[in-house]
Amino acid sequence: xxxxxxxxxxxxxxxxxxxxxxxxxxxxxxxxxxxxxxxxxxxxxxxxxxxxxxxxxxxxxxxxxxxxxxxxxxxxxxxxxxxxxxxxxxxxxxxxxxxxxxxxxxxxxxxxxxxxxxxxxxxxxxxxxxxxxxxxxxxxxxxxxxxxxxxxxxxxxxxxxxxxxxxxxxxxxxxxxxxxxxxxxxxxxxxxxxxxxxxxxxxxxxxxxxx
Amino acid sequence: xxxxxxxxxxxxxxxxxxxxxxxxxxxxxxxxxxxxxxxxxxxxxxxxxxxxxxxxxxxxxxxxxxxxxxxxxxxxxxxxxxxxxxxxxxxxxxxxxxxxxxxxxxxxx
Numbered sequence: 001x002x003x004x005x006x007x008x009x010x011x012x013x014x015x016x017x018x019x020x021x022x023x024x025x026x027x028x029x030x031x032x033x034x035x036x037x038x039x040x041x042x043x044x045x046x047x048x049x050x051x052x053x054x055x056x057x058x059x060x061x062x063x064x065x066x067x068x069x070x071x072x073x074x075x076x077x078x079x080x081x082x083x084x085x086x087x088x089x090x091x092x093x094x095x096x097x098x099x100x101x102x103x104x105x106x107x108x109x110x111x112x113x114x115x116x117x118x119x120x121x122x123x124x125x126x127x128x129x130x131x132x133x134x135x136x137x138x139x140x141x142x143x144x145x146x147x148x149x150x151x152x153x154x155x156x157x158x159x160x161x162x163x164x165x166x167x168x169x170x171x172x173x174x175x176x177x178x179x180x181x182x183x184x185x186x187x188x189x190x191x192x193x194x195x196x197x198x199x200x201x202x203x204x205x206x207x208x209x210x211x
Numbered sequence: 212x213x214x215x216x217x218x219x220x221x222x223x224x225x226x227x228x229x230x231x232x233x234x235x236x237x238x239x240x241x242x243x244x245x246x247x248x249x250x251x252x253x254x255x256x257x258x259x260x261x262x263x264x265x266x267x268x269x270x271x272x273x274x275x276x277x278x279x280x281x282x283x284x285x286x287x288x289x290x291x292x293x294x295x296x297x298x299x300x301x302x303x304x305x306x307x308x309x310x311x312x313x314x315x316x317x318x319x320x
């Protein structure tokens with residue numbers, strides 16, 4: 001409200017803004033200070049100066065009050081994430097296994113070929129997954145499918161297995177990370193880590209190794 | 212004990228100086244007289260809340276008054292813990308200044 005409309009009252013919008021940010025208990029005292037100083041300026045200067053002072057103080061003070069409310073909120077509350085975040089354990093493990101399929105199709109024939117010296121399994125899969133002119137194995141072991149699936153599976157596994165709790169204690173955060181003892185999630189997560197390690201070592205050996 | 216910040220130190224000193232009249236508006240004015248810096252009302256209340264949460268200040272609310280639009284004041288008092296914190300910062304300042312005699316001479320000349 002402009003001062004010419006109601007010269008003696010505090011700017012209503014600014015007052016409303018402050019009261020919403022501060023809440024009922026705090027706004028009683030703080031708005032009292034605003035009103036007292038506004039009243040003093042009205043007495044000694046004019047309504048425009050008082051109006052300008054009120055808005056200027058409001059805009060300068062809002063960031064402080066917001067930070068105060070935020071800190072009070074943090075000190076009262078606990079930020080907690082509970083596992084499983086996305087899916088129940090059996091569903092997340094099934095999703096992880098599906099995401100790990102491309103990596104399995106790449107790593108298992110590769111390892112058997114390295115151990116036995118013959119590309120038997122790889123050839124069998126290539127023949128078996130040939131539909132007309134389309135070679136499904138080539139699509140399945142595309143780097144994007146392998147690395148993307150592996151990354152998503154590990155992320156899903158981490159989210160399903162880890163429980164992160166952060167609590168505010170004596171003005172500092174205490175964060176705890178707990179691992180769920182769930183075989184449904186641990187097995188595919190472990191498989192994902194093994195596959196990632198095999199593929200990573202294979203990439204190193206292929207590109208930089210002396211073999 | 213965690214050391215006081217400069218603003219917190221000024222606030223405690225202002226509250227001590229104001230005695231029973233230590234609430235938002237006079238505290239802000241006293242800070243301006245002490246430092247020459249214009250603090251917004253929000254910039255005064257945030258450290259006041261912090262000091263109260265740390266037990267260095269206590270507060271009480273008065274009866275509502277008409278010039279405040281029927282609202283009450285929150286008056287502050289420095290607690291014994293607040294006095295100890297001020298003494299600690301005073302001792303620290305003295306120690307720091309003692310180790311720089313040249314700067315001390317310059318500051319007081």
